[in-house]
Amino acid sequence: MEQLLQQIEAYKQEIGSIQPDGADALEAYRIKFLGTKGIVKSLFAEMKNVPADRKKEFGQVLNEFKQLAEAKYEQWKSHGDSAHASAGPAIDLSLPGDPLPLGTHHPITLVRNQIVHIFGRLGFSVEEGPEIEDDWHNFTALNLPENHPARDMQDTFYIHQNPDWLLRTHTSSVQARVMERQKPPIRIICPGRVYRNETISARAHCFFHQTEGLYVDENVSFADLKQTLYFFVQEMFGKDVKVRFRPSYFPFTEPSAEMDINCRICGGSGCSVCKHTGWVEILGSGMVHPKMLENFGIDSNKYTGFAFGMGVERICQLKYRVNDLRLYSQNDVRFLRQFTGAV
Ligand code: PHE
Numbered sequence: 001m002e003q004l005l006q007q008i009e010a011y012k013q014e015i016g017s018i019q020p021d022g023a024d025a026l027e028a029y030r031i032k033f034l035g036t037k038g039i040v041k042s043l044f045a046e047m048k049n050v051p052a053d054r055k056k057e058f059g060q061v062l063n064e065f066k067q068l069a070e071a072k073y074e075q076w077k078s079h080g081d082s083a084h085a086s087a088g089p090a091i092d093l094s095l096p097g098d099p100l101p102l103g104t105h106h107p108i109t110l111v112r113n114q115i116v117h118i119f120g121r122l123g124f125s126v127e128e129g130p131e132i133e134d135d136w137h138n139f140t141a142l143n144l145p146e147n148h149p150a151r152d153m154q155d156t157f158y159i160h161q162n163p164d165w166l167l168r169t170h171t172s173s174v175q176a177r178v179m180e181r182q183k184p185p186i187r188i189i190c191p192g193r194v195y196r197n198e199t200i201s202a203r204a205h206c207f208f209h210q211t212e213g214l215y216v217d218e219n220v221s222f223a224d225l226k227q228t229l230y231f232f233v234q235e236m237f238g239k240d241v242k243v244r245f246r247p248s249y250f251p252f253t254e255p256s257a258e259m260d261i262n263c264r265i266c267g268g269s270g271c272s273v274c275k276h277t278g279w280v281e282i283l284g285s286g287m288v289h290p291k292m293l294e295n296f297g298i299d300s301n302k303y304t305g306f307a308f309g310m311g312v313e314r315i316c317q318l319k320y321r322v323n324d325l326r327l328y329s330q331n332d333v334r335f336l337r338q339f340t341g342a343v
Pocket of ligand 1: 169170171172212250253284285286307308309310
């Protein structure tokens with residue numbers, strides 16, 4: 001019994017003097033003192049050799065010793081965990097990361113996508129076509145007479161090698177291509193770049209972007225045209241937008257109308273964009289000319305349709321107040337950066 005008590009005292013001192021040092025030493029400690037063949041277990045096994053009148057006393061000493069051994073183990077373990085955590089590189093996880101420089105969408109792309117999205121909700125799907133066109137798809141099929149100003153050599157870029165080829169002057173050429181291969185119902189939107197031989201200035205450029213639309217089906221009326229385009233400008237500019245239609249002329253539509261909206265720049269009080277009228281023209285439109293339908297073998301007694309075309313730069317100017325067309329193609333990042341996150 002005395003021997004056992006001395007032994008326990010010695011173990012206590014040993015435990016007290018142990019310096020916690022790494023996971024391997026901790027495990028060795030656990031096996032030595034707390035394992036199934038460890039010291040604590042073997043001391044409890046001595047219980048049967050202890051005289052009955054001292055069993056209680058021995059039991060108390062032994063329990064204390066067991067608690068000490070276990071406490072040491074827990075303390076060492078948790079200290080090891082925190083020591084491990086603080087041993088890593090000093091990283092402040094709450095600091096924001098390094099920002100990656102993000103590109104931006106070009107304002108023309110932004111507005112083009114918005115136009116496509118709005119008409120997409122009305123069931124219009126996107127069609128695209130070549131920028132180098134032939135005379136038929138750009139002019140003749142669209143009922144553009146020989147002497148129409150749009151055919152003028154000064155407006156159209158012709159390809160030298162073959163005067164039948166030209167840079168399309170509008171994306172109505174895509175509508176022609178679709179009608180050529182598809183029968184009604186047709187409900188398409190044609191975004192794309194177009195070219196006209198203009199002197200470059202703040203108000204004119206030799207290329208710009210259009211989005212044209214075409215809807216051909218039975219019973220399509222001018223009321224459908226008005227309502228569709230009214231919906232479009234409300235979605236694009238807000239519910240407070242006002243519209244007016246003015247009679248106009250296009251060879252491929254009859255009747256034709258241009259649509260104006262109230263000036264988004266000055267709010268109607270008069271500025272250079274609306275030329276002090278309070279109104280800005282944003283698109284041309286009309287009922288598809290029966291002759292054009294017949295050009296593509298579509299029965300004009302059965303089907304009617306409407307078409308429209310708008311300049312993306314103009315919409316963009318009214319939306320984002322871009323006052324010089326040349327900014328769109330100069331690739332000045334100070335200009336382009338302003339459209340980060342613009343919707
Ligand atoms: N193509 C015409 C233009 O470029 C716009 C337009 C399209 C007008 C469809 C009426 C109908 O000016």
